[in-house]
Amino acid sequence: MSPMQLFIEYSIVGIAAGGIYALIALGIIVIFKASHTFNFAMGEMMMLSAYFFYAATVTFTLGPVVGMIVAMVGSILVALVIERVAIRPMLGRPFIAIVMVTFGIGSIIRGVVGMVWGPNEMNIPAILSRSPVMLGDIFVPGKTARAFAIAVVIVVGLIAYLRFSRAGVALRAAAESAVTAYSMGINVRNVVAFSWIIAAITGCISGVLMANVNTLTPHLGMIALNVLSVVILGGMASIGGVLVAGFIIGWLEAITGLFLPSEFREITPYVLVLIILLVKPTGLFGGKEVERI
Amino acid sequence: MPVELEVKGLEVFYQGAIQALTDLNVRVPEGSIVALLGANGAGKTTTLKAISNFLPLEDGRVTRGSITIGGDDMLKLPPHEIVRRGVFHVREGRHVFSELTVEENLVAATFAHRTKRSRKDMYEEVYSYFPILSERRNQPAGYLSGGEQQMLAIGRAIVADPELILLDEPSLGLAPLIVADIFEIIARINREKKVSMLLVEQNAVIALKYASYGYVLETGRTVLEGTTEQLSANEDIQKYYLGVETDAA
Numbered sequence: 001m002s003p004m005q006l007f008i009e010y011s012i013v014g015i016a017a018g019g020i021y022a023l024i025a026l027g028i029i030v031i032f033k034a035s036h037t038f039n040f041a042m043g044e045m046m047m048l049s050a051y052f053f054y055a056a057t058v059t060f061t062l063g064p065v066v067g068m069i070v071a072m073v074g075s076i077l078v079a080l081v082i083e084r085v086a087i088r089p090m091l092g093r094p095f096i097a098i099v100m101v102t103f104g105i106g107s108i109i110r111g112v113v114g115m116v117w118g119p120n121e122m123n124i125p126a127i128l129s130r131s132p133v134m135l136g137d138i139f140v141p142g143k144t145a146r147a148f149a150i151a152v153v154i155v156v157g158l159i160a161y162l163r164f165s166r167a168g169v170a171l172r173a174a175a176e177s178a179v180t181a182y183s184m185g186i187n188v189r190n191v192v193a194f195s196w197i198i199a200a201i202t203g204c205i206s207g208v209l210m211a212n213v214n215t216l217t218p219h220l221g222m223i224a225l226n227v228l229s230v231v232i233l234g235g236m237a238s239i240g241g242v243l244v245a246g247f248i249i250g251w252l253e254a255i256t257g258l259f260l261p262s263e264f265r266e267i268t269p270y271v272l273v274l275i276i277l278l279v280k281p282t283g284l285f286g287g288k289e290v291e292r293i
Numbered sequence: 294m295p296v297e298l299e300v301k302g303l304e305v306f307y308q309g310a311i312q313a314l315t316d317l318n319v320r321v322p323e324g325s326i327v328a329l330l331g332a333n334g335a336g337k338t339t340t341l342k343a344i345s346n347f348l349p350l351e352d353g354r355v356t357r358g359s360i361t362i363g364g365d366d367m368l369k370l371p372p373h374e375i376v377r378r379g380v381f382h383v384r385e386g387r388h389v390f391s392e393l394t395v396e397e398n399l400v401a402a403t404f405a406h407r408t409k410r411s412r413k414d415m416y417e418e419v420y421s422y423f424p425i426l427s428e429r430r431n432q433p434a435g436y437l438s439g440g441e442q443q444m445l446a447i448g449r450a451i452v453a454d455p456e457l458i459l460l461d462e463p464s465l466g467l468a469p470l471i472v473a474d475i476f477e478i479i480a481r482i483n484r485e486k487k488v489s490m491l492l493v494e495q496n497a498v499i500a501l502k503y504a505s506y507g508y509v510l511e512t513g514r515t516v517l518e519g520t521t522e523q524l525s526a527n528e529d530i531q532k533y534y535l536g537v538e539t540d541a542a
């Protein structure tokens with residue numbers, strides 16, 4: 001295989017992995033839009049969802065469809081509790097204080113999962129077929145390809161929903177000015193709760209897909225930190241930008257793996273963010289506000 | 294039941310120390326336009342914010358007095374709930390959602406759920422008052438001119454279908470011709486939709502022209518009130534607000 005072919009193959013597999021990251025990015029951005037805070041617990045929310053799925057399908061031997069429903073309901077309930085108990089009382093506090101609260105929630109979830117299910121790798125019932133997908137000569141692992149398709153369909157669906165629904169208008173209105181949104185009769189607190197529900201949905205799907213592609217461990221959600229960094233890189237501005245953000249991370253991971261030892265995969269997104277923010281402090285797509293000239 | 298706004302003996306403090314209102318009394322009878330006049334810092338905007346309950350967002354608090362609408366106490370309600378009770382605040386500086394399109398700005402005002410008419414019907418009503426907004430319905434509101442943004446801000450109020458609109462400085466920063474246009478439409482909305490208005494306006498000439506009753510505020514209290522004919526004939530008003538030269542004493 002020529003180096004060029006190898007590069008293309010790695011790129012495609014990487015971008016395929018990026019579908020899941022786009023889901024995570026969407027969850028992060030929606031919460032950022034509604035309450036101007038970074039949710040550092042996003043990865044743990046997705047990891048917990050995967051354990052809910054494990055409990056439903058393995059411990060209680062329910063089918064994968066019921067298991068998915070159980071995981072989804074559980075994830076949404078957890079998200080609503082987090083929002084109500086930890087986030088809502090913090091609204092209006094300094095940005096960094098809320099961020100630290102989400103960070104703490106992430107640690108709590110990791111700790112609780114470790115106590116209940118232990119630190120070892122576990123397998124969940126396969127919901128994705130292994131049979132590989134061929135793009136011309138290029139071999140894409142079956143699970144990765146299918147996870148990509150599911151993730152992209154859901155991301156595009158949710159983006160369209162946020163673009164065209166009244167709930168989406170409320171979210172974007174609250175993102176621009178909470179005070180003005182209140183003056184329209186929009187209950188901004190409900191908008192924040194809504195954003196956590198969306199994050200729970202994307203977290204649940206990405207978590208279960210991730211546990212299928214890899215294995216289930218309490219560290220499943222660590223990737224969300226990379227995603228968060230790339231979302232910051234995008235300038236946090238656009239909901240549509242999540243696909244780009246997700247693909248960039250997937251691609252970076254794969255390409256780093258091709259050229260450098262695997263330890264570098266962990267740090268490349270951060271190095272990239274550092275470089276880009278040095279050159280363009282508003283992020284790749286951020287900082288441009290609509291203003292009449 | 295007449296839906297009447299009544300503000301009695303209102304006292305407001307910012308940050309627990311800065312007194313903005315001491316004893317403010319205002320009544321807006323159903324279907325009328327009432328003007329609040331006064332110098333900068335007299336407490337006009339604070340009065341509107343107290344009614345729509347935006348004070349807590351600026352660390353302000355009503356410490357005494359009452360605000361009722363149709364007899365219902367409004368003081369403890371959150372801002373979005375007050376909109377749902379039929380009081381819509383068009384804030385100073387217009388505050389359109391600049392990244393939302395014109396029509397999405399109107400959609401944002403549908404959450405008060407006050408009318409049984411379809412949402413599309415409400416948007417068309419706005420466009421009938423302000424045809425220029427119809428042409429621009431799919432443009433981001435940030436690209437509108439100042440006058441168009443003011444029209445959109447008033448259009449959002451129409452969509453919410455309130456009983457009372459609080460209008461804060463609708464003429465601010467606009468060319469005189471556009472101000473005249475906008476006030477003609479404000480008067481039409483008042484007439485045709487029977488919605489009452491509490492108007493804060495630096496431009497006393499125009500405020501006294503369109504309002505039927507007015508209050509003059511000074512350092513947080515109402516010092517003078519009357520029909521706009523009475524106020525227009527008042528020498529102090531002529532001297533300080535209308536710029537009419539009276540005979541030198």
